[in-house]
Each structure stands twice: as structure tokens, then as C-alpha cells.
Amino acid sequence: MKIIIQRYNPETDRVPYDELFEIDDAQIQHDTMLLEVLLMLRENDSTLAFRSSCQEGVCGSDGMNVNGKNHLSCITPVSSLTQPITIRPLPGLPIIRDLIIDLNLFYQQYQSVKPYLQSEPLDSEHEHLQTPEQRAQLDGSYECILCACCSTSCPSFWWNPDQFAGPAALLAAQRFVIDSRDIKHIDRLQELDSPTKTFRCRHIQNCTDACPKGLNPSRAIQELKSIMVKELP
Numbered sequence: 001m002k003i004i005i006q007r008y009n010p011e012t013d014r015v016p017y018d019e020l021f022e023i024d025d026a027q028i029q030h031d032t033m034l035l036e037v038l039l040m041l042r043e044n045d046s047t048l049a050f051r052s053s054c055q056e057g058v059c060g061s062d063g064m065n066v067n068g069k070n071h072l073s074c075i076t077p078v079s080s081l082t083q084p085i086t087i088r089p090l091p092g093l094p095i096i097r098d099l100i101i102d103l104n105l106f107y108q109q110y111q112s113v114k115p116y117l118q119s120e121p122l123d124s125e126h127e128h129l130q131t132p133e134q135r136a137q138l139d140g141s142y143e144c145i146l147c148a149c150c151s152t153s154c155p156s157f158w159w160n161p162d163q164f165a166g167p168a169a170l171l172a173a174q175r176f177v178i179d180s181r182d183i184k185h186i187d188r189l190q191e192l193d194s195p196t197k198t199f200r201c202r203h204i205q206n207c208t209d210a211c212p213k214g215l216n217p218s219r220a221i222q223e224l225k226s227i228m229v230k231e232l233p
């Protein structure tokens with residue numbers, strides 16, 4: 001099996017370059033995941049840098065661009081990929097080293113939408129109640145693992161990562177805007193009502209296509225825009 005990996009060490013390389021790796025096909029089973037292959041390669045080249053943690057598609061740390069599309073390597077079977085497999089860092093954000101990118105802007109955008117419940121203070125005798133229907137409305141909006149596969153596949157985010165919040169942050173924004181327990185509904189909408197922060201989304205749907213959890217950030221952004229149009233003066 002042939003694998004081309006983009007390498008870059010800012011201390012020694014002026015620009016990124018591609019390196020070809022080969023691995024014996026006998027080491028690959030039908031259900032071998034791409035992350036396992038990367039771990040095998042790192043056994044022989046300890047300088048190969050990438051992030052990984054849970055290896056179960058839950059932590060969201062091993063997002064990378066594989067054959068031109070963003071994937072989580074731990075849940076991507078190599079048998080599903082055409083060869084040679086080409087692996088690059090998630091696009092649009094600065095490279096720290098090899099497949100590791102600087103996610104600061106991504107996290108800043110997430111933080112900017114206040115991704116936490118703002119509700120009436122509780123006392124020890126009460127809970128914030130929801131009907132089953134109100135709770136069900138959050139399905140498809142809360143399961144995000146912040147892998148950044150969506151935002152780094154979004155052209156609007158590539159060109160303006162400091163201004164356009166990006167699909168991951170806007171999915172989180174929509175999740176709290178529609179939460180029946182949140183008391184800052186209108187404040188949230190007013191903060192999001194900006195031609196750059198939200199309305200720069202052109203609904204190309206790269207984000208939805210890239211999401212390894214099967215979420216639909218593009219639809220969430222559309223819903224957010226519709227709520228703004230209906231509820232803001």
C-alpha cells in the first residue's frame with residue numbers, strides 16, 4: 001500500500017512537501033482504519049506528527065484531509081480509499097507540524113457563540129424541565145465532537161476565519177437558540193445577526209458532506225437565519 005503524506009517541520013522546512021510511505025499489504029485487514037496505518041508508520045518514523053486520542057470517533061482529534069475530503073482517520077477504513085492514499089492536514093488553518101493544525105481560530109469562533117445554557121438560576125429543589133418534544137428538537141444539534149472537519153471544508157471559513165463563525169460554531173449557536181430552557185434567545189439572535197458572522201454562509205453544503213457524525217450544519221444555519229428573519233425587527 002502506498003501512502004503520500006504532507007510533511008512540514010517549521011524548524012527545518014521552508015514549505016510543506018509530500019513524502020511517500022509504503023506498507024506491506026499483509027499488515028492490512030479489511031477493517032483496518034487509517035489511524036492504525038498512521039500509527040504503524042510512526043513506529044518506523046517517530047517524527048511523523050498527527051493528533052489522535054480515543055480511536056473511536058468520539059474525541060474528534062484526528063481530523064485530516066484524505067484524498068481531498070476531510071475525515072476522522074480512526075473511523076475511515078483504508079479499504080474504502082483509492083490508492084495511493086494522499087493525506088494532508090485539514091485545510092484553511094495554519095500548520096503547526098505535518099498533520100497538526102492550529103485550531104485556535106476554530107475554538108475562538110466556537111466560544112464566541114456562548115455554547116452553554118443561559119437559564120434562570122436554579123435552587124436545589126428544582127430542575128430545568130423540558131417536554132420530550134422540546135428535548136427531541138435538540139437531536140442532530142448537540143452531538144458535535146468539534147473535530148473541525150466541517151469548518152475546514154467551508155470556503156467561507158477559509159477566506160474569513162476571523163469573521164465568519166463557521167459551521168461548527170453556528171451549529172452550536174442554533175442548538176442553544178432552539179433550547180426551550182435558554183433565556184437569552186433574543187440576545188443570541190441579535191449577536192448572530194451579522195452579514196459576516198452568520199450570513200456569509202452560502203449553503204454550498206461542504207460542511208454537511210464532511211461531517212463524520214452525520215450532522216447537518218448547513219441545515220442548522222438555514223434554520224438559524226429563518227428564526228432571525230422571523231423574530232428580529
Ligand code: SF4
Pocket residue numbers: 153154155156157166167200201202203204205206207208217218221
Ligand atoms: S453550507 Fe455554509 S457553512 Fe456549510 S460549507 Fe457551505 S458556506 Fe460553509
Ligand code: SF4
Pocket residue numbers: 143144145146147148149150151167168171210211212213214215217
Ligand atoms: S458538526 Fe460534524 S464535522 Fe463539524 S465539528 Fe461537529 S462533528 Fe465535526
